[in-house]
Amino acid sequence: MRKFNTAGICYPELHYMVNITNRLDDIKKKVASGEYITINRGRQYGKTTTLYHLAKRLSNDYVVFSISFERMGKTEFASDNSLAYYFIDSMRLKMRTINNLNDYVKNTIISTIEKYSEKKEINFSFLDEFIPDICEKSGKPVVLIIDEVDSASNYESFIKLLRLLRDKYLNRMDIPTFQSVILAGVYDIKNLKLKVRPDSDHQYNSPWNIAVPFDEDMSLHKDGIEQMLNEYEADHKLGMDTSKMAQLIWDYSSGYPFFVSRLCQLIDTKQLGWNYEGFLKAEKMLLTEKNTLFDDLIKKLEDFPEIKSSLKDILYYGKEYSFNLDIKVINLAAMFNFIKNVNGTVRVFNRTMETRLYNLFTNEEEHKNEMYTHGDTDRNQFVENGVLKMENILERFSLHFNDIYGGKDTEFKEEEGRRFFMLYIKPIINGTGHYYIEAETRDRSRTDMIIDYLGKQYIIEMKIWRGNAYNERGEKQLTEYLDFYHVNKGYMLSFNFNKNKVSGVKTLKFCEKEIVEAVV
Secondary structure, three states, X not given: OOEOOOOXXXXXXXXXXXXXXXXXHHHHHHHHOOOOEEEEOOOOOOHHHXXXXXXXXXXXXXXXXXXXXXXXXXXXXXXXXXXXXXXXXXXXXXXXXXXXXXXXXXXXXXXXXXXXXXXXXXXXXXXXXHHHHHHHHOOOOEEEEEEOHHHHOOXXXXXXXXXXXXXXXXXXXXXXXXXXXXXXXXXXXXXXHHHHOOHHHOOOOOOOOOOEOOOOOOOOXXXXXXXXXXXXXXXXXXXXXXXXXXXXXXXXXXXXHHHHXXXXXXXXXXXXXXXXXXXXXXXXHHHHOOOHHHHXXXXXXXXXXXXXXXXXXXXXXXXXXXXXXXXXXXXHHHHOOOEEEEOOEEEEOOHHHHHHHHHHHHHHHHXXXXXXXXXXXXXXXXXXXXXXXXXXXXXXXXXXXXXXXXXXXXXXXXXXXXXXXXXXXXXXXXOOEEEEEOHHHOOOOEEEEEEEEOOEEEEEEEEEOOOHHHHXXXXXXXXXXXXXXXXXEEEEEEEOOOOOOOOEEEEEEEOOEEEEEEEO
C-alpha cells in the first residue's frame, strides 16, 4: 500500500505523488540541446526527486553521473586536491550502480576512473585530463548532475571546479566533455560566488554564466494534486470529493510540494477525514509542528533580517513591493520561495507560510504587548457551545484599544491597529482555531482576516476609516466576499482617527447580509 512521503525521494511504486513527466521531458530537451542548467528552488521543493527520476529518464541515451554534495564536510572542500578526489571518487561509486552499459564499456570506464583515483595526489590538473578521458570512453554522451551544491557555497575550491567545467564547455567542439551539467540547490551560482568573496569585494561575475535560465514551474498544480488524490481514492474508496480537496490543498499551499504532501500525509496517517473539517485539523497541526522547512524559514529570517523586515511590512502594514529581482532582498526571498510574483507585486508564497509568519511575529511580541495580555485574560468569555462570540470580541477589543492607544499619535495607530487586533485574537483562538489574511485584498487601507474556528469561518474586514462613502464601498466589498465564502454574516473593524468619531459596535443590514461593525 502506497503512502504520502515528505522525507527524501518519492517513488511512484511506494508513494502517492503528482506526475512530473512533462517536467522531465522539458529538462530532457535542454539536455539533448547540450545546455548546462542550474535548478534553484527553496527547501523541500522536489529538487532531489526530480533529479532522481530525470537520471532514470536520461539513462537510455546517456551515461549519467548523478552525485550529491549533501554529505560533504569541510575536509572535502578544504583544498583543491580534496575536492578533486571527492569528485572522482563519487563518480567511481556511481559507476558501479549503472547497469545500462555493456560489460566492456562499463569495465573500461571503471578502470579509467580507478586509474585516476589511485593516484597518490589528485588535483585539478588530473580533472582537466579526467573529464575528456571519461567522456571519450563512455560510448554515449555523458551528463553530470550535482545535487545540494549549497554545501559548497563557502569554498573557493568549488568555484574553481565551476571554472574548469566552464572552460571545458567553451572548448567542447575540440575536446570531449559533458553533454550537459545540471547543478541543483537553493542558492543560484551567482549567490554562491557572492558568499565566497570578502565583504569588501562582492561581485556578480559568476563563472557559471554558461547555464541557461531554468524557469520550469516546479510547483504542483490543482489538476496534478487531483490526479494524485484520485489514485489514493481508487485504493481506499472513501468517497472523497477529490476535486474539492485538491482545490482546498492548493488554496493553502499554492502548490509548494512539501506543504501538499504534508497536508495529505497528516490527513491520511491521523485519520482526520478527507473533508473540509479534516483539512482544517491537518492545517492546524502543520502550523504548530516543528519541521525542517519551518526551521529553515526561521534560520533564513535570522540570517537575512532585511527579508524579515520586508515580510513584516507586507503582512502587518499592507506595504506593496514591486516584484523586481534586481533588488537584493526581493531576489533572495524569491530564491528561497518565501515570496512569489502576483501581477508584478510581491506576495508571501502561500497561505500556510503566511500564517506561520504571523504566528512567529506575534509570538515575538506577545509577552511585551498589552493587547496580547488583554486577549489572554479575556479569552474564556468568548466561546459558547463551540461558537466564537465575535461581537463580544470586537467590543472588548474596541474598549482596550481606546484605553491603551487613544492618546497616541494618529500615524502610529494607522500603522499598528491591525497588528494589535491580531495580537488580541491570537490567545483567544490559539490551540483550537487559526487565522489568515486574505492576500488578494490586503493593502494599506483594507485587510480581510478569515478565522477558522471548529469548522466555522468568520470573515472580518479591517480597514482605515476614509469617510462614509468609502465605508459604504467597504461594506459592499465585504458582502461580495461573504457571497464567495457562502456566509451570511460578516464583521468590520474600522480604525477611525477623527476626533469626533463615535466608537462602539453596531449591527446593520446590507444587501441581505448582516454586518457587525466595530469602530475604534
